[in-house]
Amino acid sequence: MLEIEIDGQLVNAEPxxxxxxxxxxxxxxxxxxxxxxxxxxxxxxxxxxxxxxxAPKPQPACSTPVxxxxxxxxxxxxxxxxxxxxxxxxxINHPLDCPICDQGGECELQDVAVDYGSDVSRxxxxxRIIAPSDIGPLIQTDxxxxxxxxxxxxxxxxxxxxxxxxxTGRGEDLKIEPFLKEGITSELSGNMIDVCPVGALTSKPxxxxxxSWQMNSINSIARHDLVGSNLYAQTYKGxxxxxxSGDNDAVNETWISDRDRFSYEGLxxxxxxxxxxxxxxxQWKEVEWDVALDFAxxxxxxxxxxxxxxxxxxxxxxxxxxxxxxxxxxxxxREMGCENLDYRLNIKDLDNAIHLQSNIKxxxxxxIDQAIVIGSNIRLEQPMINHRLRKAQLAGAGITTLxxxxxxxxxxxxxIIVAPNEIANTLAGVLRVLVEKSAEEVPAYLLAVTPxxxxxxxxxxxxxxxxxxxxxxxHVVNNAQAASIANLITEIAKLSNSLTLxxxxxxxxxxxxxxxFVPNSTGMNVNEMLAAEMRAFVLLDVYxxxxxxxxxEALNTxxxxxVFVISLNGFKNDxxxxxxxxxxxxxxxxxxSGTHVNINHEMQSFxxxxxxxxxxxxxxxxxxxxxxxxxxxxxxxxxxxxxLSEVAHQMTPVHEYDTAINLDKSTVEVETIWxxxxxxxxxLLRHATSLRASKIGQIxxxxxxxxxxxxxxxxxxxxxxxxxxxxxxxxADQCVFISSNxxxxxxxx
Amino acid sequence: MISDNAKKQxxxxxxxYPEGKQSSAVMEALKIIQKxxxxxxxxxxxxxxxxxxxxxxxxAAEVATFYxxxxxxxxxxxxxxxxxxxxxxxNGADDLISHLETKLGVKTGEVTDxxxxxxxxxxxxxxxxxxxxxxxxxxxxxxxxxDKIDKIVDGLK
Ligand code: SF4
Ligand code: FES
Ligand code: FES
Numbered sequence: 080m081l082e083i084e085i086d087g088q089l090v091n092a093e094p095x096x097x098x099x100x101x102x103x104x105x106x107x108x109x110x111x112x113x114x115x116x117x118x119x120x121x122x123x124x125x126x127x128x129x130x131x132x133x134a135p136k137p138q139p140a141c142s143t144p145v146x147x148x149x150x151x152x153x154x155x156x157x158x159x160x161x162x163x164x165x166x167x168x169x170x171i172n173h174p175l176d177c178p179i180c181d182q183g184g185e186c187e188l189q190d191v192a193v194d195y196g197s198d199v200s201r202x203x204x205x206x207r208i209i210a211p212s213d214i215g216p217l218i219q220t221d222x223x224x225x226x227x228x229x230x231x232x233x234x235x236x237x238x239x240x241x242x243x244x245x246x247t248g249r250g251e252d253l254k255i256e257p258f259l260k261e262g263i264t265s266e267l268s269g270n271m272i273d274v275c276p277v278g279a280l281t282s283k284p285x286x287x288x289x290x291s292w293q294m295n296s297i298n299s300i301a302r303h304d305l306v307g308s309n310l311y312a313q314t315y316k317g318x319x320x321x322x323x324s325g326d327n328d329a330v331n332e333t334w335i336s337d338r339d340r341f342s343y344e345g346l347x348x349x350x351x352x353x354x355x356x357x358x359x360x361x362q363w364k365e366v367e368w369d370v371a372l373d374f375a376x377x378x379x380x381x382x383x384x385x386x387x388x389x390x391x392x393x394x395x396x397x398x399x400x401x402x403x404x405x406x407x408x409x410x411x412x413r414e415m416g417c418e419n420l421d422y423r424l425n426i427k428d429l430d431n432a433i434h435l436q437s438n439i440k441x442x443x444x445x446x447i448d449q450a451i452v453i454g455s456n457i458r459l460e461q462p463m464i465n466h467r468l469r470k471a472q473l474a475g476a477g478i479t480t481l482x483x484x485x486x487x488x489x490x491x492x493x494x495i496i497v498a499p500n501e502i503a504n505t506l507a508g509v510l511r512v513l514v515e516k517s518a519e520e521v522p523a524y525l526l527a528v529t530p531x532x533x534x535x536x537x538x539x540x541x542x543x544x545x546x547x548x549x550x551x552x553x554h555v556v557n558n559a560q561a562a563s564i565a566n567l568i569t570e571i572a573k574l575s576n577s578l579t580l581x582x583x584x585x586x587x588x589x590x591x592x593x594x595x596f597v598p599n600s601t602g603m604n605v606n607e608m609l610a611a612e613m614r615a616f617v618l619l620d621v622y623x624x625x626x627x628x629x630x631x632e633a634l635n636t637x638x639x640x641x642v643f644v645i646s647l648n649g650f651k652n653d654x655x656x657x658x659x660x661x662x663x664x665x666x667x668x669x670x671x672s673g674t675h676v677n678i679n680h681e682m683q684s685f686x687x688x689x690x691x692x693x694x695x696x697x698x699x700x701x702x703x704x705x706x707x708x709x710x711x712x713x714x715x716x717x718x719x720x721x722x723l724s725e726v727a728h729q730m731t732p733v734h735e736y737d738t739a740i741n742l743d744k745s746t747v748e749v750e751t752i753w754x755x756x757x758x759x760x761x762x763l764l765r766h767a768t769s770l771r772a773s774k775i776g777q778i779x780x781x782x783x784x785x786x787x788x789x790x791x792x793x794x795x796x797x798x799x800x801x802x803x804x805x806x807x808x809x810x811a812d813q814c815v816f817i818s819s820n821x822x823x824x825x826x827x828x
Numbered sequence: 829m830i831s832d833n834a835k836k837q838x839x840x841x842x843x844x845y846p847e848g849k850q851s852s853a854v855m856e857a858l859k860i861i862q863k864x865x866x867x868x869x870x871x872x873x874x875x876x877x878x879x880x881x882x883x884x885x886x887x888a889a890e891v892a893t894f895y896x897x898x899x900x901x902x903x904x905x906x907x908x909x910x911x912x913x914x915x916x917x918x919n920g921a922d923d924l925i926s927h928l929e930t931k932l933g934v935k936t937g938e939v940t941d942x943x944x945x946x947x948x949x950x951x952x953x954x955x956x957x958x959x960x961x962x963x964x965x966x967x968x969x970x971x972x973x974x975d976k977i978d979k980i981v982d983g984l985k
Contacts, residue, residue, distance in 0.1 A: 245887060
């Protein structure tokens with residue numbers, strides 16, 4: 080620990096720290112543009128000049144390491160004069176168009192200019208102008224305002240992992256621009272808006288909307304994935320106008336994915352369900368809430384309660400719901416004596432469901448030495464988790480992927496291409512090597528396994544590394560050997576001392592697990608319900624054509640005239656309208672208070688940033704009133720915090736599951752993996768216009784290799800299961816990998 | 829995009845750098861490609877160099893646009909590189925450049941219709957003692973005047 084003096088005040092500093100880190104910690108303000116705590120130091124703007132006693136010239140605080148006894152002045156005449164001089168230079172070519180600039184009011188240049196700029200410019204020559212360039216639907220550029228701090232450039236090469244922006248030209252012709260004609264494509268690109276200190280890079284969907292001081296800023300949590308990134312919802316007159324990243328080193332550091340940043344646009348989509356509706360004689364009718372709820376209660380009584388056949392009632396929810404909503408729905412069902420409930424709508428065969436713990440903390444991911452990623456395009460599917468993995472790789476970790484197809488990672492990976500029906504065998508090979516190395520006896524199911532070269536490599540990479548993690552991704556969800564693969568991973572983790580990360584579930588699935596939103600042995604799971612003769616359903620935020628694996632069965636059951644269906648939805652949906660009897664409009668993300676359980680098993684609560692639009696209401700309130708009307712006990716909640724405290728006192732239930740490992744290969748001729756493309760994973764995203772227009776939002780491909788395409792008589796201009804075919808050589812034989820922005824077409828899967 | 833011959837030449841430059849530092853050869857690689865393509869670099873040829881050296885396209889473009897010896901527009905058989913940096917500017921380079929432009933009927937950056945001559949403004953060529961000056965090919969021409977320029981330019985074929 081060193082002691083230095085800043086503006087006459089003695090402060091402590093760590094050796095190697097830069098002066099600016101110390102002043103920031105001590106709350107002493109030093110102006111800066113190019114410095115950013117999460118980016119490398121470029122020391123190019125010179126705005127942070129301070130006077131260091133003994134140094135002949137002023138020193139940049141961002142790149143001057145502290146030394147014991149150093150005396151620094153940030154405010155004396157020498158420092159001030161240098162800062163003012165730099166400011167004058169920076170403003171020479173700046174257009175000073177603050178009145179029409181979206182950054183106005185939250186602009187670092189504007190703020191610093193107020194403190195250090197002069198009132199009148201001495202520069203009377205012409206200023207340079209840079210023609211605007213279109214870099215995609217998410218980021219607006221006004222490069223005449225750019226001060227060449229290179230934060231966006233460094234963000235690209237250091238954090239996003241693809242250098243997309245760069246400085247071309249020289250001297251006064253220097254321009255910050257992307258080289259690629261398609262503009263900026265990174266899944267983290269929106270962070271450039273946050274790092275740009277001026278109005279050169281601003282949010283395109285937010286362009287010319289509002290001034291920052293007109294908006295309220297509310298802490299919130301993004302719920303599109305397992306991370307639960309911390310962010311600010313900026314609102315105006317009851318609408319979310321923009322989202323900006325928040326700081327939380329244990330979760331998202333200071334970055335958020337584009338998926339989290341731009342999804343809010345869906346909130347104001349025309350397709351929102353805004354009023355309660357009931358179906359009378361096949362006709363939808365908008366009604367008051369009390370009428371709709373009475374209708375719902377009557378329907379439940381007529382179909383279920385009066386005839387005491389509560390086993391014919393089912394509750395299904397999507398994992399995008401909040402923990403409180405899921406808790407209330409399960410409580411409502413269970414209070415009626417109904418044990419038929421589930422959130423695992425996308426699972427083909429629940430006897431083959433994956434049971435795998437996640438026991439690594441997000442922040443620890445960047446300290447691992449070796450990761451094995453199985454069945455995941457982790458970069459696009461879980462951008463923030465991938466970001467941690469990338470950091471680990473840059474620090475020297477080995478990342479091996481086992482995928483059906485080679486994906487484009489933004490760091491070095493060792494890619495092993497395996498057909499889905501080979502994953503279990505490959506992992507069994509790994510396990511066999513590990514078992515043999517340990518003193519344990521080889522279990523019967525491994526006796527016939529001969530480890531392949533890759534399995535041997537993986538096993539030795541696990542044994543030779545200190546901190547290892549096994550990551551299971553969503554492509555394995557409906558693998559014919561899914562359960563065995565998960566069990567193999569558990570075994571491998573035990574023997575290799577690895578941690579595990581289960582990415583086969585997403586959004587708030589851990590919240591659903593926490594409140595036990597699955598049936599016990601007396602109830603039916605989703606697939607059993609869909610096959611049974613049911614009389615009523617309560618559906619929470621379900622969009623059938625995207626959510627159900629067994630869509631045909633689901634529609635068969637739900638469309639049956641004898642089945643009374645109560646649907647809570649945020650968005651209108653044709654199929655929902657066809658099978659429901661009551662539609663209750665519910666608040667969407669940022670419109671309700673609640674809790675998301677993230678991959679660290681942390682309960683992150685948030686309040687509503689805006690009110691729910693139209694007549695819609697937070698689902699926890701709807702469920703509470705429904706329970707009251709059904710005269711069920713224990714629903715006297717006044718706010719969602721009371722609901723949560725009930726959850727917090729319960730333990731996450733542990734379910735028994737089959738740990739057997741079965742290595743019999745499936746013999747399907749062509750194996751198809753269906754995934755929702757990254758910006759189509761939930762209803763809000765599917766309504767977020769700008770995101771959908773972005774390059775990643777446009778992904779809709781069925782990847783097949785040439786040989787397989789030939790055997791299926793497919794060419795590049797055909798579709799497979801309705802999805803455009805993309806012929807690529809780097810993928811397994813006799814397989815199709817689909818990443819689609821269309822409704823799931825699982826009939827053929 | 830990159831001919832075998834060019835690849836061979838680039839490879840010999842890559843060899844001079846430690847393994848994994850192949851992108852250090854970017855300047856030479858750009859030069860080689862430029863020479864093969866009518867003395868001009870295009871978006872695609874810069875991308876091709878970047879791909880060959882396994883570096884981001886924009887990083888190669890940064891280099892290609894920083895140095896004056898890379899051409900991004902069609903150029904003539906002879907390129908007059910006119911210095912317009914401080915010493916030359918103080919000694920009247922700007923007027924001489926306008927004279928040259930009127931004489932040839934082109935603006936800086938353009939080529940004469942017969943494809944013979946193009947004019948480019950460049951930064952200090954290290955010949956400030958002889959300012960104002962320009963360079964054609966490997967030759968420096970110093971202490972330029974209007975008469976001198978006319979004579980030099982008329983002699984170009
Ligand atoms: S665009 Fe913004 S972040 Fe990028 S260099 Fe210019 S001022 Fe800096
Ligand atoms: S912040 Fe220190 S030089 Fe830019
Ligand atoms: S300024 Fe022209 S040669 Fe130096």
